[in-house]
Amino acid sequence: MSTQKQREPESQEPSDGETTPTPQERRLERKESDRAVREEAADESDLEEETVLLKVFRYDPEVADKQEPRFDEFHVPFEKGMTVLDAVIYARDTYDPSLTFRHSCRQAVCGSDAFFVNGKQRLACKTQISELDQPVRVEPLPHQEVIKDLVVDMDHFYDQMHAVEPYFQSEELPDDELEEQRQSRENREKIKMSSRCIWCAACMSSCNIAAGDNQYLGPAAINKAYKFAMDDREEAELTEHRLRIIEQEHGVWRCQTQFSCTEVCPKDIPLTEHIQELKREAVKKNLKFW
């Protein structure tokens, strides 16, 4: 609409321009500014044309009409560098304030916005819209109970995480009260990747075994156990205690190396590798040929 209106004076330009020089200058000036306006309008319309179609899972147990799960569609204007989280935030702020999802830091540190995006567990704040096929399907994490929209019940995941005693518990204290409990560089390197976990539960949700066996510790918890079992500063008895937890029936041996967790981990933790290493440690602890 706006572009057509501005085009009219431009078409009259040549005939008028030849008769009087002074108005011509004025017109040239106007033409120049008109063009600038038009270009701006064109830029805006370009942006308006580029929208992202979001299909978002909706469920609300408190509203009678929304108890049946459904997918809502949102057309969100695309911006360069837009993440899935940006898009759902835009949809919530602009179209439907009742759209519910967890998010906090928006920079892949807090781990609260793991969704099932286009059939894969991803951290929404770390996933670029431009890398995804459209429409972008945003669902809550599979294999967890949905509380509302994209919010899932994380209690079970946290229970499994706490089950491996995810805290440093060495009894040996340094001589001086103010002295640090130092770790060797090599040992730090060994547990470096495992310490990157942000408790987002993407791995647990992607795991086929965890889906079928509710007692299975899951990749995140085993990775957490790895971090402390491999820590040299803890005593041998403690390490043995940790291995005893993870080698139980629903511990490391449930892993069937499908690599699903390793594939979805937003922090690129080699989860399967860590689980396999704990399996070997557990075997070494139990197999004695002498």
Add this chain to the structure above:
Amino acid sequence: MSQSYNRGLIEDFGRWREFSAGMWAWIFHKFTGWMLIGYLFTHIAVLSSFLAGPEAYTDTIQGLEGLLLIRMLEVGLLAVAVFHILNGIRLLLVDLGIGLDSQDKSFYASLILTGIITVASVPTFLDGFGGVLG
């Protein structure tokens, strides 16, 4: 928070297009494993025809080998066994923590190798069909 919604198994087989290499390797390994167990029982059944005498055994084998279907199933059996062996080696390496970064490549390699060996075996399996035995 009075109630929540259980979506059940979202990643069921209907999402097979989204499965990753590791997942396919697992599915194929399970599938080929069950096929081999199934074959073991038919194998025992065929072999036990020897209990009725050497002639009965020869008749059974010749009768079976005269069927094109059996010849084709034998090619399939080889494919299943070869994949199970190759992927088993792959899993052994995974258990030893060797080459976990290239686990998808080793899966594709075992698939390709299975294909090559299977195709190469076809002349051997169809050799003499319709001739001496038929």
